[in-house]
Amino acid sequence: MINAPTIILVGPMGAGKTTIGRLLSQQLGREFFDSDRVIEENAGADIPWIFEKEGEDGFRKRETQTLRTMLEEDQAPVVLATGGGIVMREENRELLKTQPLVVYLFASVNQQLQRTSKSNHRPLLKQGNPKETLKRLFAIRDPLYRDVASVIVETDSRHPKSVSNKVMEAIKKHLQAEA
Numbered sequence: 001m002i003n004a005p006t007i008i009l010v011g012p013m014g015a016g017k018t019t020i021g022r023l024l025s026q027q028l029g030r031e032f033f034d035s036d037r038v039i040e041e042n043a044g045a046d047i048p049w050i051f052e053k054e055g056e057d058g059f060r061k062r063e064t065q066t067l068r069t070m071l072e073e074d075q076a077p078v079v080l081a082t083g084g085g086i087v088m089r090e091e092n093r094e095l096l097k098t099q100p101l102v103v104y105l106f107a108s109v110n111q112q113l114q115r116t117s118k119s120n121h122r123p124l125l126k127q128g129n130p131k132e133t134l135k136r137l138f139a140i141r142d143p144l145y146r147d148v149a150s151v152i153v154e155t156d157s158r159h160p161k162s163v164s165n166k167v168m169e170a171i172k173k174h175l176q177a178e179a
């Protein structure tokens with residue numbers, strides 16, 4: 001068992017933030033939050049509806065509010081999975097940089113594509129060619145994920161449990177190095 005602060009997962013769509021976040025929370029016996037689900041609960045609507053009625057900008061405003069609220073709450077350490085676009089706003093990056101443990105779940109574009117191919121809950125993948133969209137977003141966002149992350153874990157071709165174990169190992173190593 002590790003005595004880690006709140007673990008925040010960042011990375012592209014399909015990296016496994018939601019899936020691995022839930023596994024990590026179970027392994028660590030702590031609460032799991034997914035910012036997308038919190039946004040949907042607060043809005044009383046799903047993400048596609050928010051994108052349609054409020055535009056991506058409306059969604060991003062909600063995303064920043066949710067991140068700020070989650071990080072300002074004085075609570076026991078949790079596991080927080082963010083949405084793939086959390087790093088797009090500088091305000092969010094500055095908030096994430098105040099956090100001691102941000103984990104970048106890396107996935108190649110092909111792996112992202114494979115894992116999101118059955119999804120109809122990601123509006124950005126409904127516009128144009130999904131692979132081209134993921135490639136374009138990756139080029140913009142990979143440096144931003146690296147800018148805010150203190151730990152990077154590769155997820156390609158690994159089962160969720162294996163990724164979760166790799167994340168735990170990487171966190172332990174990071175905390176030892178920081179001690």
Ligand SMILES: Nc1ncnc2c1ncn2[C@@H]1O[C@H](COP(=O)(O)OP(=O)(O)O)[C@@H](O)[C@H]1O
Nearest residue numbers: 012013014015016017018019115158159160163
């Ligand atoms: N390591 C993995 N191996 C195989 N499938 C995965 C893995 N991680 C996630 N998935 C699957 O890929 C899809 C997207 O995962 P999700 O956790 O929603 O990613 P994110 O929250 O980063 O967009 C889900 O169907 C999930 O079950």
Ligand SMILES: O=C(O)C1=C[C@@H](OP(=O)(O)O)[C@@H](O)[C@H](O)C1
Nearest residue numbers: 012013014036083084085122123
């Ligand atoms: O990459 C993005 O901009 C988005 C990723 C999604 O979350 P996941 O990364 O969990 O799919 C969700 O926040 C929204 O559809 C926008």
Ligand SMILES: [Mg+2]
Nearest residue numbers: 017018082083
């Ligand atoms: Mg997710």
